[in-house]
Amino acid sequence: MTTAPTIPWTYARLAGLPLVWRRRVLKSVLAARGLVARLRGRNDEAGFAATFESVLRLPRREALRLSRQAARHDVAAEIEWCALHRRPIAAIRRDIARVTVSDPAVMERVAATNRPVILAPLHMGAYVVGLAALMLRHFPGRPMLVLRQRDDMAMETEVIERLREVDVDVRFLNVGNRSDFLSAIRFAQKGAVIVVFCDLDPSYGAPAEMPMFGRPFRFAFGTDTLARLTGATVVPLATTMDDDGDTVTFGRPFEVRGQGPEERATVADIMRRHLQAAIAARPEQWHLWPMLADYLPSSETVQDTLPVRGGAPHDLAA
Structure with missing residues (x-):
């Protein structure tokens, strides 16, 4: 037996936006959050940097950049699942058209x-x-x-x-x-x-x-x-x-x-x-x-x- 999926409130709100809006809003929100974290002296850039350096043979700076993008993409991908789950059929058709x-x-x-x-x-x-x-x-x-x-x-x-x-x-x-x-x-x-x-x-x-x-x-x-x-x-x-x-x-x-x-x-x-x-x-x-x-x-x-x-x-x- 399966249980109904739990969707966080923030994800549900973003998922309800048109595709371009939800992706750009998320990008802006996460960029602002990362900036605040760095200003407070917290390093939020580790993630997969060491993996990208080792497996993909990337320099540290590029690996850190990709690691930040990977973190953002993970959230964006989850929101896309929520959008498919919650949005009206006409809206999903518009997403598919993109x-x-x-x-x-x-x-x-x-x-x-x-x-x-x-x-x-x-x-x-x-x-x-x-x-x-x-x-x-x-x-x-x-x-x-x-x-x-x-x-x-x-x-x-x-x-x-x-x-x-x-x-x-x-x-x-x-x-x-x-x-x-x-x-x-x-x-x-x-x-x-x-x-x-x-x-x-x-x-x-x-x-x-x-x-x-x-x-x-x-x-x-x-x-x-x-x-x-x-x-x-x-x-x-x-x-x-x-x-x-x-x-x-x-x-x-x-x-x-x-x-x-x-x-x-x-x-x-x-x-x-x-x-x-x-x-x-x-x-x-x-x-x-x-x-x-x-x-x-x-x-x-x-x-x-x-x-x-x-x-x-x-x-x-x-």
Whole structure:
């Protein structure tokens, strides 16, 4: 049984504003709060600075700047979930209209085939809004099937189910065993667009080596099996947030024909390149930095002052 999500009063007030206003007001409020803290002699700049220095090989000043942006983005992302949860449908439609697709021709080509499709986003930015924009513009009338491993995330469930009110036929499927996985295959073959996040940690199953930034990262990677069994085209993507709206960018779409180790290594490298490029372009917007140790061997763990971050739910299945 799920419980209703609790939304802080301040978040609820900001979430009720139009997109541009809520993001700019939040930016101004947090900037003022940071200035007051520094004037009082408090250092609020630690955050992920050491992580960014170590993993991304950044100088201290740049790492501190990104760390401040990451803290602001975490709050902004939570407010976007609240906005989807609380705002009128007409307002949500206006937010979706502010999504820019970097290369719409990519999705047009994929959609035109009428074959099964797997969208593989990262946990970056306001990714639910990005997915809704893609479904409405390129896959109208097709259901979206979100794979996940548990159903106790109240905010996630209620927000994504609200997409039905904007004409996105979204469904959930828990994939805890083989029969659930087979259900996903049947859904894909019947025309559903499958959503499988590509940046889940190895504990979600079928881990693959995907070294990034000179470190031995490993990610869960069951997408290749699902793509092979369904004949789907996999489209890696990432959504990022800015003051005026969101942008969806794509990695290299691919298909999986065989099941040998060479084929798996090839498609894992495509996904690795997408992950690294997306994170390197906007590192402050990747929601999963607090779980960095889950992706690396213990000898590679980066010591940092990692804050406890609520953020958006991140339990969707691999």
